[in-house]
Amino acid sequence: MSGVEVITFGCRLNTYESEVMRAEAEKAGLNNAILVNTCAVTSEAVRQARQAIRRARRDNPHARIVVTGCAAQTEKETFARMAEVDAVLGNEEKLKSASYRTLPDFGVSAEEKLRVNDIMSVRQTAPQMVKHIDGHVRAFIQVQNGCDHRCTFCIIPYGRGNSRSVPMGAVVDQARKLIESGYREIVLTGVDATSYGVDLPGEPTLGLLAKTLLKQVPDIRRLRLSSIDSIEADRHLLDLIADEARFMPHLHLSLQHGDDMILKRMKRRHSSTDALAFINDVRGVRPDMSFGADMIAGFPTESEEMFANAVRLAEEANIAHLHVFPYSPRPGTPAARMPQLDRALVKERAARLRTTGHRLHQSHLDGMVGTRQWLLVENNGLAHTENFTLVAAAGLAPSSFVQAAITGHNGKHLDMQLTAADAA
Numbered sequence: 001m002s003g004v005e006v007i008t009f010g011c012r013l014n015t016y017e018s019e020v021m022r023a024e025a026e027k028a029g030l031n032n033a034i035l036v037n038t039c040a041v042t043s044e045a046v047r048q049a050r051q052a053i054r055r056a057r058r059d060n061p062h063a064r065i066v067v068t069g070c071a072a073q074t075e076k077e078t079f080a081r082m083a084e085v086d087a088v089l090g091n092e093e094k095l096k097s098a099s100y101r102t103l104p105d106f107g108v109s110a111e112e113k114l115r116v117n118d119i120m121s122v123r124q125t126a127p128q129m130v131k132h133i134d135g136h137v138r139a140f141i142q143v144q145n146g147c148d149h150r151c152t153f154c155i156i157p158y159g160r161g162n163s164r165s166v167p168m169g170a171v172v173d174q175a176r177k178l179i180e181s182g183y184r185e186i187v188l189t190g191v192d193a194t195s196y197g198v199d200l201p202g203e204p205t206l207g208l209l210a211k212t213l214l215k216q217v218p219d220i221r222r223l224r225l226s227s228i229d230s231i232e233a234d235r236h237l238l239d240l241i242a243d244e245a246r247f248m249p250h251l252h253l254s255l256q257h258g259d260d261m262i263l264k265r266m267k268r269r270h271s272s273t274d275a276l277a278f279i280n281d282v283r284g285v286r287p288d289m290s291f292g293a294d295m296i297a298g299f300p301t302e303s304e305e306m307f308a309n310a311v312r313l314a315e316e317a318n319i320a321h322l323h324v325f326p327y328s329p330r331p332g333t334p335a336a337r338m339p340q341l342d343r344a345l346v347k348e349r350a351a352r353l354r355t356t357g358h359r360l361h362q363s364h365l366d367g368m369v370g371t372r373q374w375l376l377v378e379n380n381g382l383a384h385t386e387n388f389t390l391v392a393a394a395g396l397a398p399s400s401f402v403q404a405a406i407t408g409h410n411g412k413h414l415d416m417q418l419t420a421a422d423a424a
Contacts, residue, residue: 004030005063006134007056009049010039012189012226014069016140019133020095021068028100034060037094038069038079040159042328046071050082057084066103068094070159073119074332080113090116091160119146119161137378137399138224139183141174142166143209144190151256152267152334153296153327156191163195168209175217182399184221185376186213193225194232207236214246221401222376222386227252227294230278231270242285250388251282252292252321258313259306262299265338272313279317290364290387292321297353298346299327300338307349311356320364321388322357326350364389365409374403375416382413391416 004025008018018037025035034056039045049071056065067079068089079088086103093099093115102115133139146161147154175186188210190196197204204212206225214223223246230253240247257263258272282289295310314322326346329336368389375383375391377400383393390413396402404416 002032004033004035006035006037007052008037009045009052009069009071010037010041011191012140012187013142013145013191014039015133015136016142016189017095022134024095024097025066025100028097030064030100030103032062033064033066035094036065036067036069038067038071040070040074040155040330042325043330044328046075046078050079053079053082053084064103066100070156073116073159074155076114076116085113087113088116091119092117119159121161133178133183135379137183137376138185138187138222139178139181140187140189140226141171141178142190143171143188143206144193144196147192148195149192149269150267152265152338153256153299153330155330155333158332160191163192163199165196165198165200167200168197168204168212171209172213172216175213175220179217179219184219184399184401185224186220186222187224187226188213189226192229192232194228194230194234194237205234205236206232207234207238207240210240210247211236211244214240214244220246222246222248224248224388225251227254229254229269231274233278238281238285241282241289248386248388249286249289250292250386251289253279253294255293255313255317255319256296257299257306258295258310259302260309262302262306262310265301266296266299266335272309275313276317288387290320290389291317292323292388293317293319294323294325295353296325296327297350298341300329300335300340302327302341302349307353311353314353314356314360318363319357319360322353322360324350324354324357362411365411365414368406368414369408371406372403373406373414373416374401376401385414389414 004022006018006022008014014037021035036053038049064086066087067085072079072088073091076088079085089099099115144165146163147157148163194206196206255275256266256268260271373385377383377393377396377398379398381394383391392413392415404418406414407417408415
């Protein structure tokens, strides 16, 4: 191989940072290299990264393999000990061209492979400018990094550090560059995006940032947020949801559970009542809003009744896009020291919660049939509606906007029909 290849795991923030990594590595003159940007959210994510590294070495025996990302930050020795790995960079180092210019030679010891600093010492997030997000028709912009909260199940703060925000002007500049490059949909990303601004002068909020972005960059056709914490939603954000058509009617919530005792043991800051109140308030001002959510099944001490409360919340909230995670103990987190459930029970409850999610998704798809929707066509023969529902769009040009009549669905995505006047 030649050039720089990037293998990305995990969140949209990682997707954005992978483009920064590619640009910085190429600026440093790196060639014949594979950068693996890992995720640490579950033990399965770490396993998949290790598997991908071994596969990359088999397929590219002479390439230099550099491992970075959250798993590399939190489990640096694990990756440094892998014979397939030539260097390990931390989450801060991966974004700097100097890191790629000073990589160690092949065959060094595990200790010499390491370029990982204390992420908790990082106090600022430097604006990172990219003009292109490889493989995506939607553009991601990092507005925030790190997290000040310490949920008992979560290792991510130890991979990302404390919360820090990108100044508003830099976000606006990045959006302009991406719009000039041809993108018309922007997604604002962060580890804890709704904590945006608490470390900036004047403490601007995520909602105010989004309002400012749409005002300063009027050619943005669609604006979305990545996962948010509903308890941190500000008044500006609720105003935007109610009044701005370019703000897309879809929110992905970090719910995690539906039982109040489990939420307390997770050290979450919302109750099930708080979550439902937010969802109902949003639907009150934006009836077409759809919701996605992350939920964990099989958390330590979870009883059958507690699990039933999680299922009930998903149903009452009518979550259209439910992402279910079987609880995965992460070494170093408080939840890993709590009384654990049997792994078979954890998997069984995750399967039951996914069944609920599937049923809710089918109901959502049923409700879309007979409507007309504006679609943004992706690169894979699919498109997204404004409320983030997938539509079959084979044969349509990627990045195009079309309006279509929704005629049915196959249980996974919607079917549609165009008319002559529908392209835009």
